[in-house]
Amino acid sequence: MILRPRQKMFVKRCLSALEKHDNTLGVAPTGAGKTIMLSGVAGRWIQGTQAKVCVLAHRDELTEQNASKFKRVNPNIETSVFDAKGKSWKGQTTFAMVQTLSRESNLAQMPTLDLLVIDEAHHVAAPSYRAIIEQAQKLNPSLKLFGVTATPNRGDGKGLRPVFSNVADQISLAELIQSGHLVPPRTFVVDVGTQLALSEVKCSADDFDMHEVDAIMNRKVITEAVVKHWQTHAGKRKTVVFCSTVDHANNVANAFRQVDVNSVVVHGALTKAERESALAQFATGQAQVIVNVAVLTEGWDHPPVDCVVLLRPSSYKSTLIQMIGRGLRTIDPEEYPGVSKTDCIVLDFGTSTLMHGSLEQEALLDGHQGSGKAPTKTCPDCDAEVPLSSMECALCGHVWERTTDSEKTELTEFVMSEVDLLKRSSFRWSDLFGDDTALMATGFSAWAGVFYLNGQWFAVGGGKGLGTHLLSIGERSLGIAAADDWLNEHENEAAARKSRTWLSQSVTQQQLKYLPAGYQQDFGLTRYQASCLITFRFNKRAIQTRIFAAVKTQEAA
Incomplete structure (x- = not known):
């Protein structure tokens, strides 16, 4: 590996x-x-x-x-x-x-x-x-x-x-989004007339007073406004909602049901059987929305979730990241056939993203990913040595205040440049046909490729005794990340070196026997490029079968 x-x-x-x-x-x-x-x-x-x-x-x-x-x-x-x-x-x-x-x-x-x-x-x-x-x-x-x-x-x-x-x-999170290992959040901060009151809620050593939050947010007119905004921004999305109290959660779930959106509730007072039943209804699609109180913050993942609704503030940025993180997982198309996911809508009806700065702003402060030691700074509260890019001390919770107007600007849409994972990969990726629509890499035991069709990228992986698997559907960066991870999982450093040493070696006559006649005149073709082309030709039918089946499933869904 x-x-x-x-x-x-x-x-x-x-x-x-x-x-x-x-x-x-x-x-x-x-x-x-x-x-x-x-x-x-x-x-x-x-x-x-x-x-x-x-x-x-x-x-x-x-x-x-x-x-x-x-x-x-x-x-x-x-x-x-x-x-x-x-x-x-x-x-x-x-x-x-x-x-x-x-x-x-x-x-x-x-x-x-x-x-x-x-x-x-x-x-x-x-x-x-x-x-x-x-x-x-x-x-x-x-x-x-x-x-x-x-x-x-x-x-x-x-x-x-x-x-x-x-x-x-x-x-x-920004690094993982850039590299295609998480989907990007699109954050909307929505004031339904409660932001001023929420900004004055008392905050203890643990968190905000959720009873005070409940008194502000748990009102029929507010809840109906929340549902209406959700219908506008994310009406068809699988959604997880974070509430302040059990009563608040029940009222929010009922408001969704009033507009014919099936919703379930989970909280700490439920029995194990009741909680498992609610989670199962959400997982199987019987419910589109799951409303919770401090239960789904960590230790729970359902990758199809592509909308997070925040109806409570959070004093810790790490808690905010946990909540939003429930919607950032990428999709395994074999586990969730027909499900397409390229981003996650975050609807913040509280003050958390305004207080902590939108996650989208958490870019790398040094502007690049160096290979040496992480630049550090000292926490003024506990004297710990922490990475320079940290905005919250991981050891004591100290928060560094943002100082420039540009840093305080609220972001409602999210755009981030893609990291060229191909250049950072341990493997050499070959552009099979010279038009950037089919990329492939091989090792000793496994191969992977990303292919463009009908406006989407499909990642497919296979290998000796591994079968052929659809790894990802959607954005190019997500596909490349999934394909590269497949190779990383099934190969080792020796296989990665193979793709390096073959770069300058010319194609062999034995390899040319397996390629169309046109390649006989390609004097720049290397052994590794030929290996990728041959692997593609041998697995072309299996690759097409997986991709075309996925397209049909999407159309049916």
């Missing part, structure tokens, strides 16, 4: 910070490949040593996911699992469940560790995590700590500064 260029940079920066500080935190939002990068850091750090590593997670599925992806990135490193089902420290890297390991009897069995990796590191303030960290440091005062999270700022206001002194790297 090969890491994306941005993932490699993240790994390099985290390793450098670990060496300098003995601890570091990496921040990466949904879509960045957090588990892959975690595995890259741990694998690189212990490479060629006898060092012992433990990777902590707080859910069974995360432990299993981390162990599985670690083996993909580091196939030669032995692993073991310590959880309720089995307790083994045999591997050089052990994946442990926090709830199991933190028990006193289990902590007593923990061996001396050299590196402790903490997934979802915003949980480190919890007593169970602190018990593990303290025991590991007691056994080894030179222990190194590495944490990774998408949501560093905790709802209870407790900072991560007691554990981490610095942030090695922070991947922004």
Whole structure:
């Protein structure tokens, strides 16, 4: 498996910070490949040593996911699992469940560790995590700590500064949107006569007073205006709505039903069966809108969501990013046939995007993605070292105020230049016919291509024993990202080097046998270009079948 260029940079920066500080935190939002990068850091750090590593997670599925992806990135490193089902420290890297390991009897069995990796590191303030960290440091005062999270700022206001002194790297949503790994948000800030009142709501250490918010937003005339604006901007979109209270959520869902839009509600007071039923109705399409109260902020993803409605403010920018992030996932066309998604409408009826600055403004401050150390600054509240581009300290929550008028300008439409992922790819991409409508790359075991038809780009991937799969439909950047990720997942660095070494070597006579006669006179044709053309010819029917079937499904939908 090969890491994306941005993932490699993240790994390099985290390793450098670990060496300098003995601890570091990496921040990466949904879509960045957090588990892959975690595995890259741990694998690189212990490479060629006898060092012992433990990777902590707080859910069974995360432990299993981390162990599985670690083996993909580091196939030669032995692993073991310590959880309720089995307790083994045999591997050089052990994946442990926090709830199991933190028990006193289990902590007593923990061996001396050299590196402790903490997934979802915003949980480190919890007593169970602190018990593990303290025991590991007691056994080894030179222990190194590495944490990774998408949501560093905790709802209870407790900072991560007691554990981490610095942030090695922070991947922004803007970077992932630029590279085609997330769809762009289009943000509309709508004042339904409540902005002034909302701006005066009290804010505690945790968040805004949601009872005050409810008193402002939970009124029939306001709710009817919200639904009317939604019908104008996003009437056919799969929508998730964030409300202040349960009563507010129920009233909003009823308002949608009044205009024949089926809606369901989820909140913390529902039973597990009730919540699963509501989520299932939304997932299967029985409901178009799902309204929630502080339940779907993290740990839930439904990629077809392409509209987010904010009916509550957020004191933390990270919470705002979490809420909007529910709508930024790209679509797997094989999992969701007929679903097309190129952006996400964000309707903010509160003050969050005005307060924090629209996500669209969170561009890279240094203007490029360098390969060296991240430029840093010092947080004035906690003295942590954080990336220069950070607008909110990941360790204590300090917010840097924007100072120029241009930075305060509200954006209602979103336009961002596309990163040329082809140039950053580990593979050489070949323009098959010289008209930029069919691009292809190959490795030893896999191939991928992006093809333009009827105003859309279709990404298709295949390989030895892999079958042929439709990977993406929509914008060019989304297709290239999906195709490149397919190759990264199924190939290794040796295959990537193959595409480099073949660049200057001429096509062979054996290859020409499989190509049309016209190519006999193409004296500039290389072995690699010929390999791509031959792969396309051998797989042309399967590629066309997948694309034409997708077009039919779209038309039927």
